[in-house]
Amino acid sequence: MKTEYIVSLNKVRKEYPGVVALDDISIDFRRGEVHAIAGENGAGKSTLIKILTGAIRPDSGEIVVDGQSFRGLRPQQALYGLGIVAIYQEFNLIPYRSIMENIFLGKELKRNGLLDIKAMRLESSRLLKLLGITIDPGTIVRNIGVAYQQIVEIAKAISNDVNILIMDEPTAPLTTLEVNILKDLIKKLRDSGITIIYISHRMSENFELADRITVLRDGAFVSTVDADTTSRSDLISMMVGRDVGISYPQHKVAVTREPLLEVKGLYSQKYIKDISFTLHQGEILGFGGLVGAGRTELAMALFGAAPIEQGEVFLSGRNINIRSTADAIKNGIALVPEDRKRHGILGHLSVRDNVSFSSMSNISRFSLVNRKKQIGIAEGFRKALSIKTPSVEKESRQLSGGNQQKVVLAKWLATNSNILIFDEPTRGIDIGAKQEIHQLIVELADNGKGIILISSEMPELLGMSDRILVMRDGSIVGYFSREEVTPEAVLELAAHE
Amino acid sequence: MKNNINLKFLKNYGILFVLVVLVVVFSIISDAFLTTNNLLNIARQVAMLGISSVGMTLVIMTGGIDLSVGSLMSLLNIVCALFMVQLGINPVFAVIFSLVLSIIIGGLSGLIITRLNIPPLITTLAMMTSLRGVSYLLCGGIPVWGFPESFRVLGQGYVGIIPIPVIIMIVVFIVGWVFLNRTSTGVYIYGIGGNEEATRLSGINVGNVKVLVYALSSFLTGIASIIMLSRLNSGQPVVGVGFELQVITAVVLGGVSIMGGEGNLIGVFLGVLIIGVLNNGMVIVNINEYYQRVASGLVLLLAVIMDNASKGFISWSTIFPRSATK
Numbered sequence: 001m002k003t004e005y006i007v008s009l010n011k012v013r014k015e016y017p018g019v020v021a022l023d024d025i026s027i028d029f030r031r032g033e034v035h036a037i038a039g040e041n042g043a044g045k046s047t048l049i050k051i052l053t054g055a056i057r058p059d060s061g062e063i064v065v066d067g068q069s070f071r072g073l074r075p076q077q078a079l080y081g082l083g084i085v086a087i088y089q090e091f092n093l094i095p096y097r098s099i100m101e102n103i104f105l106g107k108e109l110k111r112n113g114l115l116d117i118k119a120m121r122l123e124s125s126r127l128l129k130l131l132g133i134t135i136d137p138g139t140i141v142r143n144i145g146v147a148y149q150q151i152v153e154i155a156k157a158i159s160n161d162v163n164i165l166i167m168d169e170p171t172a173p174l175t176t177l178e179v180n181i182l183k184d185l186i187k188k189l190r191d192s193g194i195t196i197i198y199i200s201h202r203m204s205e206n207f208e209l210a211d212r213i214t215v216l217r218d219g220a221f222v223s224t225v226d227a228d229t230t231s232r233s234d235l236i237s238m239m240v241g242r243d244v245g246i247s248y249p250q251h252k253v254a255v256t257r258e259p260l261l262e263v264k265g266l267y268s269q270k271y272i273k274d275i276s277f278t279l280h281q282g283e284i285l286g287f288g289g290l291v292g293a294g295r296t297e298l299a300m301a302l303f304g305a306a307p308i309e310q311g312e313v314f315l316s317g318r319n320i321n322i323r324s325t326a327d328a329i330k331n332g333i334a335l336v337p338e339d340r341k342r343h344g345i346l347g348h349l350s351v352r353d354n355v356s357f358s359s360m361s362n363i364s365r366f367s368l369v370n371r372k373k374q375i376g377i378a379e380g381f382r383k384a385l386s387i388k389t390p391s392v393e394k395e396s397r398q399l400s401g402g403n404q405q406k407v408v409l410a411k412w413l414a415t416n417s418n419i420l421i422f423d424e425p426t427r428g429i430d431i432g433a434k435q436e437i438h439q440l441i442v443e444l445a446d447n448g449k450g451i452i453l454i455s456s457e458m459p460e461l462l463g464m465s466d467r468i469l470v471m472r473d474g475s476i477v478g479y480f481s482r483e484e485v486t487p488e489a490v491l492e493l494a495a496h497e
Numbered sequence: 498m499k500n501n502i503n504l505k506f507l508k509n510y511g512i513l514f515v516l517v518v519l520v521v522v523f524s525i526i527s528d529a530f531l532t533t534n535n536l537l538n539i540a541r542q543v544a545m546l547g548i549s550s551v552g553m554t555l556v557i558m559t560g561g562i563d564l565s566v567g568s569l570m571s572l573l574n575i576v577c578a579l580f581m582v583q584l585g586i587n588p589v590f591a592v593i594f595s596l597v598l599s600i601i602i603g604g605l606s607g608l609i610i611t612r613l614n615i616p617p618l619i620t621t622l623a624m625m626t627s628l629r630g631v632s633y634l635l636c637g638g639i640p641v642w643g644f645p646e647s648f649r650v651l652g653q654g655y656v657g658i659i660p661i662p663v664i665i666m667i668v669v670f671i672v673g674w675v676f677l678n679r680t681s682t683g684v685y686i687y688g689i690g691g692n693e694e695a696t697r698l699s700g701i702n703v704g705n706v707k708v709l710v711y712a713l714s715s716f717l718t719g720i721a722s723i724i725m726l727s728r729l730n731s732g733q734p735v736v737g738v739g740f741e742l743q744v745i746t747a748v749v750l751g752g753v754s755i756m757g758g759e760g761n762l763i764g765v766f767l768g769v770l771i772i773g774v775l776n777n778g779m780v781i782v783n784i785n786e787y788y789q790r791v792a793s794g795l796v797l798l799l800a801v802i803m804d805n806a807s808k809g810f811i812s813w814s815t816i817f818p819r820s821a822t823k
Contacts, residue, residue, distance in 0.1 A: 337698055342694060345695065348758050358699045
C-alpha cells in the first residue's frame with residue numbers, strides 16, 4: 001500500500017553558527033506533484049535541498065521517505081536507494097566527455113570489464129528521445145548549449161530510477177523558448193509519476209508549473225498553498241512578509257537626443273555580424289534575444305574582452321579604439337557581466353577590495369593604496385546600495401547572491417563610467433535586491449549615463465528599457481520603442497525561423 | 498568581524514604550533530640549540546631560502562609555479578663570478594648586471610607563459626633544464642674563483658651581531674609584505690589567483706601582472722644567488738640543485754594555496770623558519786642524514802595537514818567517508 005506522501009519532513013532543524021537555516025520545518029510532498037518552494041535568498045531553500053539529497057544532516061527532526069523514517073540521509077543512499085536527485089544551477093557535468101559518459105557517470109555499463117559504448121549509446125539515445133531531443137550521445141558536453149546541458153542533466157537523473165527530482169533554478173540560464181520546452185518536459189515527468197520539487201525566482205513559473213507551493217521565510221515555514229487558489233500578490237507578500245507588487249521604476253528625467261555611444265558595422269569573432277546602433281545620454285537601451293543570439297558577445301566586444309574585427313565605435317562623436325578591458329574603462333565603459341560567480345565577484349577578496357578593484361589608480365599614490373580612502377569608498381557604497389554585510393572586510397563570497405551583485409555594481413559605479421552595460425543584472429537574485437537594482441539603473445540613466453541592458457526576462461526588459469533592439473544569430477533584427485513593444489512581438493522576432 | 502579575526506589567527510596557528518613544538522623538542526634534546534649564536538646561525542642558513550620564497554609566493558599566489566629558481570641560481574653564480582674573474586668588472590657592477598640578467602630571464606618566462614599561453618609548469622621546467630645547461634657551458638663544468646676581497650661582505654659580513662644576509666632577508670620580507678598587502682598590484686595578484694577571468698573583466702592587465710611576478714621571482718632569486726656566491730667564495734655550477742623544491746616547500750608550509758589566491762607572507766616566513774629549525778636541529782642532535790630527509794618530508798605533510806584541519810577542510814567524515822551513520 002503506497003502512502004499519499006512520498007517524502008515528509010517532520011520538524012527538521014538545521015543551525016549554523018549564528019543562523020537558524022531551517023527552523024523546525026514540516027512539509028509533505030505528494031506522489032507525482034510539482035511542488036514549488038518559494039522564498040527570498042536566505043529563506044532556507046538550499047539547506048532544504050541539501051538535507052533531501054543527504055549533503056548535510058539535520059540537527060533534529062525526521063525525514064520520512066516512502067513510509068521509512070530517517071534521522072538524516074547519506075548522499076549514496078538518497079541517490080541510489082531512494083531515488084532523490086537534484087539538478088543544480090551550476091551543472092555537475094564533465095565538460096570534455098561525451099553526453100553518454102556523463103549520463104552513465106558512476107554507473108557505467110560494462111562488458112568484460114570495459115565500457116560497453118554500444119549499450120550506453122543506445123540507452124542514452126532512448127533517454128534523450130524520451131526527453132524530446134535528438135542529438136548524438138557521443139557529442140562532447142562542452143560543445144552543446146546550456147539548454148542541452150540541462151537536458152543531459154535531466155537524462156542523467158531519470159536514468160537513475162528517480163522518484164523525486166529537485167530542480168534548483170532550472171530556467172535561470174535558459175531563454176523563453178527553451179523555458180517552454182523545459183516546462184513541457186516537467187509536466188511529462190510529473191505525469192509519469194515523478195515528484196518534482198521546483199525552485200525558481202520566477203513567479204510566473206511557480207504558478208504555471210506547480211500544483212502546490214510552499215513558502216519559506218528566514219528559515220521558517222510560512223505556508224503550503226494550492227497554486228490554483230492563490231494569487232501572485234498573496235504569494236509575494238507571504239514571501240517577503242510585506243506587501244510588494246512587482247513594478248518597475250520610471251525615469252524622472254527625459255532621455256536626451258545626445259548620442260553617447262555610436263557603433264557602426266561591428267564584427268567580432270564569429271558571433272557578431274554588422275552591428276550598428278546608437279545609445280543616447282540618459283537612455284536605457286534594451287537588448288532582447290535568445291541565448292546564443294550574440295548579446296553577451298557584443299557586450300564583451302564593446303568592453304574590450306573580445307576582439308573587434310571590423311567596425312567603428314564612437315564615444316561622444318570621437319572614434320575610439322578598444323583593444324583591452326583597460327581601454328574600455330579608460331573610455332568610461334563598464335560591464336556588469338552575466339556570470340556573477342565566474343566573471344563578476346572576486347569571492348575570495350573582501351568587499352572593500354572588490355569595490356575599489358577597478359578604480360585602484362584613483363586611490364593610490366606611487367602604487368600604494370590609500371587604505372583610508374579605500375574603506376571610505378566601500379562604506380559609501382555599502383550605505384548607498386544598502387549592501388548587507390557585517391563589515392566591508394568580510395570575504396565577499398560569504399554574502400548572499402543579491403548582495404554580491406550589489407558589490408559588483410559598486411565596483412563599476414566606483415569607476416565613474418558613463419556607459420554601463422548590464423548583462424542579466426538580476427539573474428538568480430531575490431525580489432528585494434532585484435527592485436533595488438532596477439531603481440539604481442533608472443537613477444543612473446537619470447544622471448545622464450547611457451545604459452545597455454541585456455535581459456532574458458521579458459517583463460524586466462520591457463519594464464526597464466526606453467528602446468529595445470532584438471538580436472538573432474549575431475545580428476540586430478528588429479527595433480521597438482517603449483510604446484509599441486509587446487512580449488509577443490519581441491519573442492516572434494527573436495525566435496523567427 | 499570578530500569571528501573573522503579568530504579565523505585568520507587560526508589559519509596561522511597550525512604552522513606556528515609546529516614551529517614551537519620543533520623548537521621545544523630540540524631545546525630539550527640539546528643545550529646547543531637554543532643559543533643566540535645558533536639562532537643567528539639558523540637565520541643565516543635560511544636567508545637565501547627566505548629571499549627566494551618571497552618571490553615564489555607571488556608566483557604561486559597567481560596560481561603559477563616557478564621551477565627555474567634552482568637552475569637560475571647556478572647560472573647567476575657562474576655569470577657573476579665570470580664577470581668579476583674573467584672580465585675584471587668591479588663587484589658592484591657585476592652584481593647589478595647579474596640582477597638585470599635575472600629580471601630579463603624571469604620576464605622572458607612570464608612572456609612565454611602569457612603571450613604563448615604555455616602553462617607555467619612547462620615553461621619553467623624547460624627553463625630549469627636549459628639554464629642549468631647554459632651554466633655548465635659557460636664555465637666548462639669547472640668552478641670559478643678568485644674574487645676581490647670586498648665581495649665577501651655580502652654573504653659573510655655582519656652589522657653588529659646580525660649577519661648581512663639575514664638583514665637582506667628581513668628587508669625583502671617587509672617590502673614584499675607591503676607590496677602584497679598595500680599596493681594595487683598586490684591586490685591584483687590575489688585577484689588573479691582566485692579568479693583570473695573576473696580580474697581581467699575588471700579591466701586589469703592580467704598578462705602584465707604575471708610577467709611582473711615571474712620577473713620578481715627571478716630577481717629575488719638573483720639576490721639569493723649573489724649571497725650564495727659570496728658565502729661560497731667561488732662560482733659553482735652545481736649549486737641550487739633541488740633549491741626550487743625547498744622554496745616551494747617553504748611557501749606551501751606557510752599556508753599559501755597551491756591553487757593561488759590565498760596565503761600571506763607571515764605564514765611563509767614561519768614556513769622558512771620551520772625548514773631552518775628542522776635542518777639545523779637535526780644536525781645538532783646528530784640525526785643520520787637519511788633520516789633527516791624522511792623527517793623533512795613528513796614535517797611538510799604534517800604541517801599542511803594541520804593547516805587544513807585548522808581551516809576546517811579535514812574532519813572525521815573526510816577521513817572516513819563511508820562511516821557516516823544512517
